[in-house]
Amino acid sequence: MKEYKVGLLGCGIVGTGVVRLLQENSSILEKKLGAKLTLKRIAVRDLEKDRGLVLAPGVLTGDFRQILADPDISIIIELMGGYSPAREYLLEAIGNGKHVITANKALLALHGQELYDAAARNRVEIRYEAAVAGGIPVLSAIKGNMAANRFGSVLGILNGTCNYILTRMTEEGAGFAAVLKNAQELGYAEADPTFDIEGTDTAHKLSILISLCFGTWVSFGDIHVEGISSVSDLDIDFAGRLGYRIKLLAIGKRYEDRIEARVHPAMVPACDPLAGISGVYNAVRLTGNYVGTVMFYGRGAGMEPTASAVVGDLMAIARNMLVGAGRRTAPLGFLDKNIGFVPIQPMGETVCKYYLRFSVLDRPGILAKIAGALGENGISIKSAIQTAKSGGGFVPLVIVTHEAKEIDVNKALDRIGAIGITSENPALIRIEDDL
Ligand SMILES: NC(=O)c1ccc[n+]([C@@H]2O[C@H](COP(=O)([O-])OP(=O)(O)OC[C@H]3O[C@@H](n4cnc5c(N)ncnc54)[C@H](OP(=O)(O)O)[C@@H]3O)[C@@H](O)[C@H]2O)c1
Numbered sequence: 217m218k219e220y221k222v223g224l225l226g227c228g229i230v231g232t233g234v235v236r237l238l239q240e241n242s243s244i245l246e247k248k249l250g251a252k253l254t255l256k257r258i259a260v261r262d263l264e265k266d267r268g269l270v271l272a273p274g275v276l277t278g279d280f281r282q283i284l285a286d287p288d289i290s291i292i293i294e295l296m297g298g299y300s301p302a303r304e305y306l307l308e309a310i311g312n313g314k315h316v317i318t319a320n321k322a323l324l325a326l327h328g329q330e331l332y333d334a335a336a337r338n339r340v341e342i343r344y345e346a347a348v349a350g351g352i353p354v355l356s357a358i359k360g361n362m363a364a365n366r367f368g369s370v371l372g373i374l375n376g377t378c379n380y381i382l383t384r385m386t387e388e389g390a391g392f393a394a395v396l397k398n399a400q401e402l403g404y405a406e407a408d409p410t411f412d413i414e415g416t417d418t419a420h421k422l423s424i425l426i427s428l429c430f431g432t433w434v435s436f437g438d439i440h441v442e443g444i445s446s447v448s449d450l451d452i453d454f455a456g457r458l459g460y461r462i463k464l465l466a467i468g469k470r471y472e473d474r475i476e477a478r479v480h481p482a483m484v485p486a487c488d489p490l491a492g493i494s495g496v497y498n499a500v501r502l503t504g505n506y507v508g509t510v511m512f513y514g515r516g517a518g519m520e521p522t523a524s525a526v527v528g529d530l531m532a533i534a535r536n537m538l539v540g541a542g543r544r545t546a547p548l549g550f551l552d553k554n555i556g557f558v559p560i561q562p563m564g565e566t567v568c569k570y571y572l573r574f575s576v577l578d579r580p581g582i583l584a585k586i587a588g589a590l591g592e593n594g595i596s597i598k599s600a601i602q603t604a605k606s607g608g609g610f611v612p613l614v615i616v617t618h619e620a621k622e623i624d625v626n627k628a629l630d631r632i633g634a635i636g637i638t639s640e641n642p643a644l645i646r647i648e649d650d651l
Pocket residue numbers: 225226227228229230231259260261262263265294295296297298300301319320321322346347350516517518519522
């Protein structure tokens with residue numbers, strides 16, 4: 217039986233899962249592949265760390281370059297994370313003619329083009345199914361059986377930590393800070409959760425999805441990114457009363473001359489399947505011009521689901537090697553020469569309905585002033601909720617607008633801020649009724 221030797225860079229959460237999967241499922245992998253996948257070397261930082269794995273002596277090494285240069289190893293899996301040295305190691309592996317697999321969405325979102333170009337020059341494969349939505353095989357579907365479509369939109373709930381926090385805030389009426397602290401204690405949120413809760417991780421994944429769906433490079437810095445740290449329990453409560461759930465959404469839409477690419481908390485109709493994605497689960501919804509709308513759902517992170525995606529990539533590469541087919545599919549599904557650059561629409565041009573919550577002085581005439589400022593900027597009000605008077609001080613006033621352009625909403629909010637009737641900046645949450 218043909219045998220392919222594999223090198224692993226990094227053996228943390230995902231790496232450990234990959235080692236376990238390869239050991240536990242070796243027989244089924246061989247039955248499906250007709251070849252043997254042997255993990256020859258694993259490079260880590262700390263050789264003394266207990267990884268709970270049974271490995272043959274000499275497999276674990278601290279010498280990354282030894283793996284990258286080993287002529288016996290034909291496939292390298294990078295599961296270290298971060299930009300450097302992961303980028304340099306991947307480029308070196310590619311330069312040495314090795315096929316590569318990575319789960320590193322941060323690296324791909326910022327340096328993908330460089331890595332794909334290097335892979336093309338060296339005629340090797342670069343695969344990264346685990347980088348977006350962990351165990352959900354959405355990238356393979358976009359490049360594979362859905363490839364015949366022209367995609368119009370891609371939407372997703374792509375960060376399990378954020379979805380877990382928002383789900384608990386919705387179900388328990390708890391505040392953001394308390395749920396985050398508990399999520400950290402339970403291991404659902406990192407000690408430094410900034411990348412997750414501020415939306416950066418979701419934006420990395422959206423950037424990859426947009427390139428695959430629309431065949432365009434993405435200027436990552438142009439993606440509008442807002443996280444969930446400013447979502448209050450009050451907003452979650454009002455969303456419920458209005459028939460919505462708040463989700464951190466990644467939204468990509470394709471127009472002739474531009475794309476929309478934005479990540480922010482959004483109100484989703486409670487009856488929409490996306491509203492029902494709870495806990496650490498992820499979902500991706502794609503619309504293609506022939507297939508229509510398709511939604512994927514599953515575990516977007518964690519040791520086992522992510523390892524499943526990584527080893528799926530490993531099998532795909534091995535299958536191609538078995539028949540000598542090499543790079544049958546370009547990394548982004550489109551031929552490299554056909555990937556263009558479509559600009560991202562400025563956020564001010566976004567058109568949707570808006571939920572605005574003001575903290576206003578509890579006295580007559582306030583609603584009229586706010587409605588006036590909105591009206592002056594061409595924004596019409598769909599509904600308003602004013603809570604019972606509390607005998608002075610500030611009270612919440614919620615306004616839901618009809619469709620409006622974000623730049624006009626911002627102008628109206630500046631005007632309202634200048635009148636001096638509010639105690640804090642208003643909460644603004646976009647309503648995505650038409651997903
Ligand atoms: N965790 C998930 O659920 C998940 C899901 C999807 C994608 N991913 C992606 O998968 C990748 C790995 O994630 P992970 O959660 O498995 O990370 P992790 O648990 O932090 O493991 C990282 C591994 O890489 C090694 N490493 C890190 N930096 C290194 C450096 N500068 N030099 C040498 N070795 C280094 C570490 O060595 P030591 O063990 O010796 O410290 C460790 O084995 C990341 O790109 C992540 O975004 C993760």
